Amino acid sequence: MVTLMETVRAMVSAGGCAWHEAQTHESLTPYLVEESSELIDAIERDLPASEVKLELGDVLYQVLFHAAIAERDGEGYDLDEVARALNEKLIARHPHVFGDRGYLSLEELEAEWERLKEDAAGEARGTRHALEGIPSGMPALARAAKVVERLKRAKLIDPSEMEGIHRDPLAAVIGPDERRLAEVGVGDAILAIVTRANAAGVDPDRALRLAVDRMAARAAHS
Incomplete structure (x- = not known):
């Protein structure tokens, strides 16, 4: 992963690749949608694992691309920060795995999910609306x-x-x-x-x- 990130960083840096250097978070949005759609298509068409692997790599590339842009433009985070924040979020939202809640079945998790997110965010129980966090820009x-x-x-x-x-x-x-x-x-x-x-x-x-x-x-x- 370190070597891959260095490759992407070299492409977005000044003197690297002119196209990569010109990209922004906004300009890359269509590519993120496209690559995600291609991965979904590969999964739904039950393509060989080797094909799914390549499509996963293309989605990963988009994540690394955005992280490299943020690092290049001094936005205050890089890939390590993205990974650290994600790790903290996953642990906080899964107290039944990393805490003292104990094992929860799939049915129990579905009933508890919103409350688990409230706990992880330090919010009072019942304050989170059912539709909170759904992006308005979704298809x-x-x-x-x-x-x-x-x-x-x-x-x-x-x-x-x-x-x-x-x-x-x-x-x-x-x-x-x-x-x-x-x-x-x-x-x-x-x-x-x-x-x-x-x-x-x-x-x-x-x-x-x-x-x-x-x-x-x-x-x-x-």
């Missing part, structure tokens, strides 16, 4: 899924009982032993909605963002 569909999952975990909504879901023909195929069939059905339904939006001259991404904002606003006042 609309990913953000929608995150908001729904957080609200479900906080018991602020029950997706299975939301208005209209029982009239949804997809409800009949969604079950614990039919996940693959459900995935196909949901994908087709989303594609059909996007097609209808196109016909109506509606931006489906914006429509979903606004719908998620309305759901988040209702949750904030519940």
Whole structure:
């Protein structure tokens, strides 16, 4: 890792690579999204481990690139600081591994997760809103899924009982032993909605963002 960081540092430094030298955190954002998407694609396509390894390396490169820029521009941190802060965060958020909480099952962790984050941040129990920390810049569909999952975990909504879901023909195929069939059905339904939006001259991404904002606003006042 040290040798790799030295390579990246040499490229971003003055007299190294002109393209690397010109980059900023902002200019690199599209590449971070692209490389992350390529890694996800490799995993979902079940490509050989050697291919996944290369895609992981490209994502790691983005992390090192940002750290080298911060070091070069005197932003007050470098890769060691990033790693140190991450290590402290991981330990603080996992008292069931590094502290005295004892082993927690997956189900217990899901119920405890927000409280564990409150403890790690030194916040009073119950002060952290269920939707806190969800980036507004996430892709609309990913953000929608995150908001729904957080609200479900906080018991602020029950997706299975939301208005209209029982009239949804997809409800009949969604079950614990039919996940693959459900995935196909949901994908087709989303594609059909996007097609209808196109016909109506509606931006489906914006429509979903606004719908998620309305759901988040209702949750904030519940």
